Amino acid sequence: MYFPNTRNQDPMRISWIVLDIEGTTSSTESVRTGLYAYARPRLGPWIDAHRDDPEVAAAVRETGGATTAETVAILHGWMDGDVKATPLKTLQGRIWAAGFAGGELTAHFFADVPPALRAWHAEGRRLAVFSSGSVSSQRPWFAHSPDGDLSTLIERNFDTVNAGPKREPASYRRIAAALETPPGDVLFLSDVPAELDAAAAAGWRVTGVRRPGEPNEHARFGAHPVVASFEEIV
Numbered sequence: 207m208y209f210p211n212t213r214n215q216d217p218m219r220i221s222w223i224v225l226d227i228e229g230t231t232s233s234t235e236s237v238r239t240g241l242y243a244y245a246r247p248r249l250g251p252w253i254d255a256h257r258d259d260p261e262v263a264a265a266v267r268e269t270g271g272a273t274t275a276e277t278v279a280i281l282h283g284w285m286d287g288d289v290k291a292t293p294l295k296t297l298q299g300r301i302w303a304a305g306f307a308g309g310e311l312t313a314h315f316f317a318d319v320p321p322a323l324r325a326w327h328a329e330g331r332r333l334a335v336f337s338s339g340s341v342s343s344q345r346p347w348f349a350h351s352p353d354g355d356l357s358t359l360i361e362r363n364f365d366t367v368n369a370g371p372k373r374e375p376a377s378y379r380r381i382a383a384a385l386e387t388p389p390g391d392v393l394f395l396s397d398v399p400a401e402l403d404a405a406a407a408a409g410w411r412v413t414g415v416r417r418p419g420e421p422n423e424h425a426r427f428g429a430h431p432v433v434a435s436f437e438e439i440v
């Protein structure tokens with residue numbers, strides 16, 4: 207096995223591969239026009255119907271709005287600005303999970319992703335996800351791939367609640383500790399250079415994913431190795 211960023215290192219030491227979702231395994235379009243459009247009109251009714259749910263109540267409190275209308279306006283503003291605020295991700299995640307369960311949503315994965323995940327899993331690499339999307343949405347996303355259920359390949363799920371912000375090294379230290387693995391044995395794949403910087407600062411191996419047509423296609427990845435497809439991670 208050859209990873210672009212493992213020259214002069216033993217690639218067999220990579221025991222965990224941690225995946226970003228949007229821009230890496232899946233298109234930004236599928237998230238923004240699929241998931242975001244689904245959540246947008248449902249936020250208000252969902253909040254009103256789940257006021258007694260502690261997770262929903264806490265997310266609404268953290269949003270800072272006094273009424274449902276105010277809360278929804280703040281949430282819509284975050285969605286418009288692509289602010290990946292944790293309360294928004296919590297509420298979106300719950301709505302999306304219900305949408306997947308009801309058969310109203312399907313996930314998207316780039317064509318090279320399902321075969322790569324299956325091959326890595328078959329050769330003994332362990333797979334995890336670290337996304338701004340909440341864990342409650344990550345699992346149904348992988349379960350409802352058009353290429354079949356990929357969630358069985360994913361052993362661990364991390365988000366901004368159980369790990370922390372994606373641009374802070376401490377979050378990656380927390381994940382490596384949870385995986386009980388030395389940081390140098392973990393490879394992180396992401397389309398966002400600042401996330402790769404944070405992971406590398408925590409001692410992880412990293413590879414940038416520069417997919418044609420994605421918002422970060424022309425991003426500067428600095429010294430980080432970069433691939434355009436998981437097929438290049440042979």
Ligand SMILES: CSCCC(=O)C(=O)COP(=O)(O)O
Nearest residue numbers: 226227228337338339343347
């Ligand atoms: C079911 S995945 C939801 C995707 C999402 O909401 C998101 O913010 C993805 O961000 P990422 O950190 O994976 O780039």
Ligand SMILES: [Mg+2]
Nearest residue numbers: 226227228229
């Ligand atoms: Mg991403």
